[in-house]
Amino acid sequence: MASAREEPVVAAAAVARQLLPEARMVVVGGSVLPVHRTPMSDLDMVAVQPRMAAPRHRALWWEGWPVELLVHDERTLATHCEDGFRRRWPGIPRLLAQGALLVDEDGLGARLQAEMRRRPADGPAPATAAETDALRYELTELLDVTAARRAEARRRGAGGVHTGACVARGAPVRPVSSRRSAPSR
Template sequence: MDEKAAETARRLVVEQFPEARAAWLGGSVARGDASPTSDLDITVLLDGPPAPLRKSLEYGGWPVELFVHTEKSIAFYSGKDQQRRQPTMARLVGESVVLLDTDGSGARLQQAYVAEVAAGPAPLSADELELLRYMITNLLDDLADASGNIRTAICSVLWQDAARLLLTGAGQWSGTGKGLLREVMAYDESHGTDHATALMDGVRAEDDRLVEEVDRILQPYGGRLFSGFELSGSTP
């Protein structure tokens, strides 16, 4: 944890949000794995306007992402994250350094979202599982005769869909981009597996390694799915 970064974040909150009830510093700086290009992810709790608000700025030599919320809006966005099984809001508040806590809400909400992250997402429904298998199967079929840029484009989507099946099928949180890869790496560490390495090696390779790894992920859920898949649409 970079104490100078935390003090910079705290000073910003005090200067720009003197009415703040609480504030948290999350993201890579709070985790202790920041890079030279990392920013300060700061969530601020207010009682009312201008929350909710997202704002990007420069402060004290740092790029800053500000997320300004009320308790109601934090709960709303946390609920949306639950639906997509990507705990962005819960991690920003739960996996954080408390910068400011005037009424106990900083510690209270941090503890609540630590518990929410630890509990994991709702399990996949049968329909959600079948849809993921079907989508991955279609991508595998498309990849069979693809090359060049088309192959690269398919692989970039395929590894992510396969990773989401791996994680959400096992009751783990998902993510996007580098966040998704971090979730797979954490899964590997706790389960003694090597899915992250196998998926990334497969994306880079010009052979069947990605196909083999995706089939390995599909296997516990019944493998590929095409014939017999059915999805009912909603009436407009």
């Protein structure tokens, strides 16, 4: 039987107090906060410490919660966020914008949340020709892999899409339908 866990914000605040006593700012966010929380959700935390030589990533368990802790200083976090926007994958900026602010010693957290809430509204810069070509190539590769898996499934008599892992383990593969229906017996 699984043990009861503290509420995520309470648990994250305890992590911040114990492991990040010098933090200027700590935010917890991700799937643990919205209504989409599942038993597999973890505490995604971003912290800003005073000047650091390099950012740190730490994965740990805290009172029944898996924790992903990203620790930056203000400069490395700004660089990381800019890189996320540039790559069109603003995971950390989104966490900062939507997360719960646990520590805000000097107003940095409130400023970052306001900026990260504004930036996505501005939208990304137009894609360059090289970026469009790279995305087109990646999409074509994914379509080729999907077509190859479908062909392999048909060859094996499964008639649908599956992952290669299922075939490798010899697990039965069921056809994938776009309609939800009761499984056939």
